[in-house]
Amino acid sequence: MSNQPRRQGPPSGGPGGPKMVGKPVSVNKNTVKRLLSYFSNYKLHMILVFVFIITSAVASVMASLFLQTLIDGYVTPMLGANSSVGFSDLAMALVKMGCLYVCGALSGLFYSRIMASVSQGILKKIRDKMFAHMQTLPIKYFDSHNFGDTMSHYTNDTDSLRQMLAQSVPQAMSSIVTIVSVFFSMLRQSVWLTLIVIAFLFIIFKAMGFIGGKSSKYFVKQQKSVADVNSYIEEMVNGQKVVKVFCYEDKSKAEFDRRNNELFNNMRKANSYGNIVGPVMNNLGYILYVILAIVGGLLAIKSIPNLSLTAGINTLTLGTIASFLTLSRSFVQPISQVSQQINAIAMAMAGAERIFALIDEAPEADDGYVTLVNAKYDADGNITESEERTGQWAWKHPHSDGTLEYIPLKGNVVLDDVDFAYVEGKTVLHNVSLYAEPGQKVAFVGATGAGKTTITNLINRFYDIADGKIRYDGININKIKKADLRRSMGIVLQDVNLFTGTVMENIRYGKLDATDEECIAAAKLANADGFIRMLPQGYNTVLEGDGSGLSQGQRQLISIARAAVADPPVMILDEATSSIDTRTEAIVQSGMDALMKGRTVFVIAHRLSTVQNSDVIMVLEQGRIIERGSHEKLIAEKGKYYQLYTGAFELE
Amino acid sequence: MSKSVNVKKDRILDADETYLVSKYASYDTKKDSDAKVGNAKGTAVRFFSLLKPHWFAVIIVCLSSIGNTLVSVVAPDYMADIIDSVQHSIENYVYNGTPVNFGSFLDFDTILGQLFSLGALYGIMGIMSFIQQYVGAGISQKLVFNLRQQVNNKLSNLPLSYFDKNTKGEIISKVVNDIENVSANLQGSFLTVLTGVIQVIGSLYMMLNSGNIIMTLAAIFLVPFSGTIAYKVSKISKKWFSKYWGSMGAMNGHVEEMYSGHSLVKIFNHEEKSIDDFRVINRNIRKNSFVANMISGILNPILTMCKNINYVTVCIIGGCYYIGTWFNTGIAVSGALSLGKIEAFLSYSSMFSAPITSISKMINNIQSSLASAERVFELLDEEEQTPDNTENEPEELANGTVEFKNVSFRYKEDVPLIEDFSLKAEKGNIVAIVGPTGAGKTTIVNLLMRFYDIQSGQILLDGTDIMTMSRNALRENFGMVLQDTWLFKGTIKENICYGVDDATQEQIESAAKSANIHDYIMSLPKGYDTQLAEDGTNISQGQRQLITIARALLKDPKILILDEATSSVDTRTEVLIQQAMQELMKGRTSFVIAHRLSTIRNADNIIVMRKGTIVEQGTHKQLIDKDGFYAMLYNSQFTGGIPEDIE
Structure with a gap:
């Protein structure tokens, strides 16, 4: 157990x-x-x-x-x-x-x-x-x-x-x-003999309860010390280098021995009590058997009237005793089984x-009723809904008065006086207002915890805002069906998650019905094609354990390709590139640049180059936008952004 | 309205079940236990040789098993006597037909005596089996205990190359899962086999001893059959169980990936796909689990049937002997048997078959624990690092002058890496190691710390060849701050003290202050006594790094090895780390895996690495003038748009 x-x-x-x-x-x-x-x-x-x-x-x-x-x-x-x-x-x-x-x-x-x-x-x-x-x-x-x-x-x-x-x-x-x-x-068969069996059962249970209690106590201890030893080994294997540098081999050995000893002792105690159970039960069983045989024999010999439930008062026969003995055996076992079960x-x-x-x-609530549909423009420039993929999208907005409105998907995002708190009472965003025209690039700059990621979490409705409004192409995003809202935007996160499967499958994750050609084209756009072809099985190389065989930069490139294949009008990018080398960094950078082209982009920016050519830079501090504007404007203002930019250190 | 996810049964699950399950194979943690034993005999012999130090206990277990078995083998004979006595009494009564008084109805004295000796026998049996269990369990536990200890000692004596060659997961699995497997199967199978063999031989002897071959055959004729069935069925069921574990592993893998990638699932609206995949895997679990349980469930009824058939056969043939003719045909049977003897044969029959079937059921487990034992032995046989040479064991800590003299080193014999490399770092110098990721910047560190040994040349510490001192004496001079911040489960204080056990609270605090982490620690409710989680996840990456810096500061080493890379920490923490590292380098000979231009420019010596080899060496100015790889790296950062970072 x-x-x-x-x-x-x-x-x-x-x-x-x-x-x-x-x-x-x-x-x-x-x-x-x-x-x-x-x-x-x-x-x-x-x-x-x-x-x-x-x-x-x-x-x-x-x-x-x-x-x-x-x-x-x-x-x-x-x-x-x-x-x-x-x-x-x-x-x-x-x-x-x-x-x-x-x-x-x-x-x-x-x-x-x-x-x-x-x-x-x-x-x-x-x-x-x-x-x-x-x-x-x-x-x-x-x-x-x-x-x-x-x-x-x-x-x-x-x-x-x-x-x-x-x-x-x-x-x-x-x-x-x-x-x-x-x-x-x-x-x-015999009421008298049955009474003996029941009296005996009582003794057996007492004995079992005593031993069982002791042994289960030590079994719990044993489990604990097994976990203890194992986690210690894991820790030491992971810290092997540090252990060696600090010359801690002997210490770590001693500590291990202590834990191993404890495990040994608990195991021995648990088992010794556990081992008594069998012999004790057996012996008690034998004793019961012998007692029944003797008493039964005596009853038979002395012809003491026997009470039977069906036959009333009679005398015991040899056969009755024999079968009673067998019965008594099959009585004890199921009872101890029931108590275990x-x-x-x-x-x-x-x-x-x-x-x-x-x-x-x-579950995640979704009251949205505005959906995303394939759109076709007729000669007059009116939008109609289309069954097949047209490459153009429109929001289908049914109004309460029964009319239907089609609004073309452009990627216009407006945040109006938004407040937000993960936990009630602890507001992390205060009065955030911003707008992004289609095709614009908005960069968020600020320290960890300033609320950069939170803003993007609100735009794709991972969390719902507490106060204010977010409009997407003029529609309140609360009215948009979440699935459709998210379909319209791509996200590249800082933590790259790859799934077990081939590289191709991982890219196709962006759009399940994408052809191989589309996936490869996306990989090319993301600058991932080159290294993928160098992999042992190219696009069919199987990635395991979150793509552990790939470098951080390569994993990031695949995740960019994945977003590229979905081809959404709005992109949310978290740029952080931790510990990748200069060349890869440059490749990732140009992959991201290619991805941003022609889209409304929200970037959580870590690179000055990205920040510089953004249309708008939002400098966040403790959940408030403290400065906003283009690079030149902010530099001229000589505020926080200027300090950051001219400071001795890179942003991150 | 809540978001509805379609879980209707009729959605076609067209994903390829086999592929889906097999691709998650790496998540199956029990897969190793199916591995075949390479050298079963050798492993078994070696395994039993571990018993040598416990020879006395082994003998006791053997003796008590033999005693126990003998008693249990003899007991049916006593039972037979009792039954016969009772029967004689009845026969007397029936044939004589005379009403007798109670006293003379049974030969009560005889029967009572026999009952007592039977009771005594059972008592002895109980004591014997207790001794056998207790001592036996003790041996196997001691064995596992020793094995664990040996493995752990081995781990600290292995060279770092072993850890580089094998993944941590593999090593941990060897130490944890394989030893568990050995330990789980050892105790049970060891005793079962030992007592089983004795019991089989004993009961067979008793049956043959009675001189009745036909009855003996009747008692055991189905045993080979049931033994084979038990072996075959458990083999098949084991196969299905490992399939079942495979699909469970796939489920774990799928859930884990979908859990950690949950935001992606939502972003791409793949809830349905992931549910469908789950259902396909789940279907596979259901199938495998059902078949596995079914097959293993069939076994016991079949075995019971076999036992019962044997039982009835013994009854019938015994009955013939008892009556004295074969099936009322009038053909006389020679050598009549008493009822008691028949009963004894019944007991022997089950005594003979029970161990055989249980051992056959166990063979698979024994094989898998042998396979585990083999892997553990493999680990124990790994080549250890060369023993320490202490001819020039230093009395005290070094000053900090390090010299590489014509050093050559290769990880693999046919791939040249470092050839004829020389470098001298005076006390207080900074040596920067630069190069792209994967260029082998840690190689120099590995050689300096003697994680690997050089093939030719010399590394001198204060003029002494480091090969002529013990590793510990060498490493005592070093402090190291790596990018991989290793903290262990324990308090912050314990983590900082790692390396200096007798540090006072003041010393610890001043180290923490220099490392810019003191204020943070004091802001925690329990301050320095705050417990860190197993992998230190309850504090941020940056704070972890600061703690490791404090650890190095407290040790106050003469020579420092530093990896400057800071992965995704925020600006403020970055500044803190930067300052702390500067503080740490002050007045020490430092080998820095450098990422910052300020460090590189100030370095007394820059080693430029590319594809594992040292391509250039010199000061910043020399290298720029040379216009080689370093100059290219240095210049690319401006065109690449990374203002202050070179990696």
Whole structure:
């Protein structure tokens, strides 16, 4: 059982994201109900499963009861001098017993098969739903949640659900059926002996509880120290050079030994308690067996009246004792199984609760009704909607009075007195107003945290503004469908994300129906074509692990090509080029320049060259635009921008 | 209205399932465990040789297993006696037909005695099996403990070239996953195999000892069959399980990429595509998981069936023996058996088959843990760095004069890198190393610190050949600030103190002040005792760099190795880092991987590297006059539009 410690409390990361309060985990009625609703498609399956579970449990109980019939009905009479029972009767009885075994085995096979398919189906559905929902979540969710926590919903939590559905539930069901039927069969044989069994069970549970408690305590400790040792190794391998430079090899060895020792000790303690369980259980089982045999024998010999649930008061026979002994064995095992399964079920329900919490996260709201359509101009210059790709786009704006308006997509962006806060009360943008005519280049300049990225986050509606207005081609962007809004603009982010797949696939990510030629043309525009052709398989080279085989500059070039293939009228560029060499830098630069041509561009600028030839430069400080204007104007003003420009250091 | 994402079932999923799953193969962390063992026998022998120091414990485990098994093998015989005694009593009663009083109904004394000895036997068995489990677990844990320790010691003795050749992921996987795998399978399989073998031999002996070949055959005839099935089925199911892990890995990879690239998904409106891909992978998981569980689920019912068939066969044939004829045909059976003996045969039958099937089920696990052990041994066999030579072990720290004398070095024998390179840096000099990314600027550093050893020539520290002193003595003279800021989990104070254990709070604070990080640290709620996350992610990149500078300042080295590159930090922090680095270089011999013109212009010596080799060397003025590669680099920054940066 992997029982990893879960981080409670508010997750870190994100620009002051909302605080999530860690809830104590308990089995919630609603969770159970909700989980059950997933079974609705499998009603017939579940009925079958239930039938087979009962069949299998009953068959195994009957098979042990059969031993009595076998001995009392066949073997003992056959010993008699003139018995009428022949060997063929015995053979028949044996065949019957065989049939029972087969029956039990088959129904066991059936129910586990059906249950496996049901649980896999349900899990698939849950995972699908979870992922589909995750894709609808607003950026805020990603900024405020830890990836590891989210991932564990897909792995640990679903796995504990799987265990519950495929193993714990059927096993618990079958165990309960077995317990009940065995219990009644025992009562049918002898009430006295049954009482002995129950008294003994009590002792067994006490012993198990004691040992189990001790051992689970150390198992938790063991898990913790395994993680401890492993993370230490990881850290040391990563810092190998520093360890060597500071001559810390011996120290790090000593620290490792300490952790390794602790692991060893916890492991030994956990196991020694764990190892006692088996022998203790076995011995207690044997003792029970012997006690039952002696008491049963005594009862039989002394002909003490035996109380049976069905037959009333009678005398014990040898056969009854034999089958009772077998029954008592099959009574203890399922009971300890049930108690184990209950644990697993509780864990799974806690997992289910977390999964449902993810599914219940509020999705990104979109009230937009203005859509982007392919446009055609007729002879009079009027716009009409077109089915096929025309290369020209227009906003389709249905007004409340029923009229339709087509507005050509130009890339005119206006921010009017915009305020924004990631967390209520902590305003990060104050009264930001700006306009960008189609084809203009707007540069944002300022220190980290000044609000450069925030502005771009608002334009593409990753976040919604608190106050003010943003208009796009004269339309309030809140009215535009988010998907269409984003389709109309391309973004090249500072953090380059590449996906596992070929280079071609990564470029095509910009426009899924782009032909190979279009992708290559985009790569050429972005100056990426040259190096891509040098890769072992050219455009078909498979990138793995976020393109780790490529240099930072190359990754950036691919992401530029990706934006280029989408060919949007508006571009948002984050220029930061961290640690790439001069030549690559120049190549990336000219790729970006090519991409900017003829578009409305918002640049988070890090290079003076970019800044210089921008139409407008916005100098941001603590969420306010403190200076604006062209390079020449700002230099002449001798303000903050002038200081930055003439300062001893580059912007970044 | 909320944004609706189409999750309807009928959307055609036309993505290529196999391709989609296979492309994420690098995310499958369990893939290694499927690897075949190259030299199974050699690995196994070596593995068992690790047991040598624990010979005493091993003998105890063996003895107690043998004892335990013997007892459990003998026990059915005692049980048989009891049953026979009871039966005799009944027969007496039935045949004599005389009503007897209770006392004489059963031969109670005999039976009680037999019961007691049986009880005693079971008691001994319990104690034996406890000893066996306890000591056995101890051995395997000690073994894993030692293995971990050996591997860790090995890691610190490996030369840096090992870490350059293998990815960190691979090394960590060897140390973490492979040892885990060995440890998980070791304890179980070790004891199972040991006791299993004894049990099989013992029960077979007892059966043959009874002299009844036919009954023996009846008791075991299906075992080879069930053993083979167990082996085959678990092999197939293992294959499917590794497919299942593959698809789980693909899911992890997909979710991880979509999570970290979530803004791209939104920008390009690819929610639907990513959901479709997920569903295809998910479908694959469902299929693999179902088949894997199905196949492994079939195994136990089949084995139970086999066992039951054996059981019934023993019953029937035993019955024939008991009655004395074959199926009422009148053909007499020689060597009648008592009921008790038949019962004993039933026990032997299961005692014989159980270990065989469980070992066959385990073979696959054993193979995979052998494969893991082999990889661990491979690591242990890696060539270590040359032992330290201490003939000129310095008594105290050096002054800081460094001289390269006709040094030649190559990473690979047939690729010449540094040939006949000479350079002298006096105390307090700055040596700038410049060149494009990937030009091998760190090579010089690697040689100076003896991460790699030169092939010919000499590197002299204060006139002493560094090959003639221990690495630690050499490295004590150095401080290093790298671009890759390595911080470990612990407090800020601990991170700064790394290198100087006995530093006082004042010393730490003054280092932090010189590194321009003191104010920031004091602004944190817990100040110097603030815990850094495992990878230091709870502070910014720039602050991390400042902490590493403080660390180097505290060590107060005579010689400094500095990587000036600062990756994406904001202007203010950049200024702070810049100042701190200047402060750090003061009065020390510095080797700087230079990115700033001010540093380069002031350098006493500039080493220009290109494609791994040193192409030029000299002062700024000399190199500009030479009008070579450096001049080109220097000039390109103006045409390239990068005013103050050369890299």
